[in-house]
Amino acid sequence: MDGEENPAEELRCDFCGEHAPNVRRVALDSGYDRLQKPHRERYACARCSEQKEQERHSK
């Protein structure tokens, strides 16, 4: 058993707020968002995680 998945919990994207069948855990670098705790983990749907990847590479 692995405790990674919790089907009882609704999966929701933290970026667009949409419910998503699959979300990816995204660890934000410290300093990314000063109002949040450093290394906070968020969940992103496929589309948002892709967008974040592109933003990261374009900078």
Ligand SMILES: [Zn+2]
């Ligand atoms: Zn999203």
